[in-house]
Amino acid sequence: MSNDERTFIAIKPDGVARGLVGEIISRFQRKGYTLVGLKQVVPSKDLAESHYEEHKERPFFSGLVSFITSGPVVAMVWEGKGSIAMARAMIGATNPLASAPGTIRGDFGVDVGRNIIHGSDSADSAKREIALWFKSCELLTEVVRSSNLYVPSL
Numbered sequence: 001m002s003n004d005e006r007t008f009i010a011i012k013p014d015g016v017a018r019g020l021v022g023e024i025i026s027r028f029q030r031k032g033y034t035l036v037g038l039k040q041v042v043p044s045k046d047l048a049e050s051h052y053e054e055h056k057e058r059p060f061f062s063g064l065v066s067f068i069t070s071g072p073v074v075a076m077v078w079e080g081k082g083s084i085a086m087a088r089a090m091i092g093a094t095n096p097l098a099s100a101p102g103t104i105r106g107d108f109g110v111d112v113g114r115n116i117i118h119g120s121d122s123a124d125s126a127k128r129e130i131a132l133w134f135k136s137c138e139l140l141t142e143v144v145r146s147s148n149l150y151v152p153s154l
């Protein structure tokens, strides 16, 4: 399993509006993952539609796109061993009411349409979503680790 596996995580407008950004970043940091990309953006309709293109035939698609473009989203790339599957486990099930307490959705949400956070569901999705949301110059290219501590390279 590679130490440099990367996943795309986005705190949706509800999570930002509810002041959960610090709590969520803290959970990933405490787990031992490294933040290699971070920005706050109000996504364009094009970006939102591309991000959720696999759902374009679903009845909730237009509501989902309107919601995700309604305010600031905190877009992040997290790096570390097993980060894609572990982030999904830390996030919980799509429906917060089905998410175990201890997960982000299980601790902070009740509505499927306001489920706080997105995380890539596979290596292919992570690659696609990172490229969609970030330019390569916005990501740290080399992460130097020392016992899980991030030390900027000189």
Ligand code: IDP
Pocket: 055, 060, 064, 093, 094, 112, 113, 114, 115, 117, 118, 119, 121
């Ligand atoms: P995920 O975010 O847990 O990967 P997906 O099935 O990929 O879940 O759905 C993408 C997003 O679409 C969900 O996070 C949620 O915001 C929204 N969504 C999914 N199912 C429904 C629904 O039945 N009603 C409203 N929104 C939904």
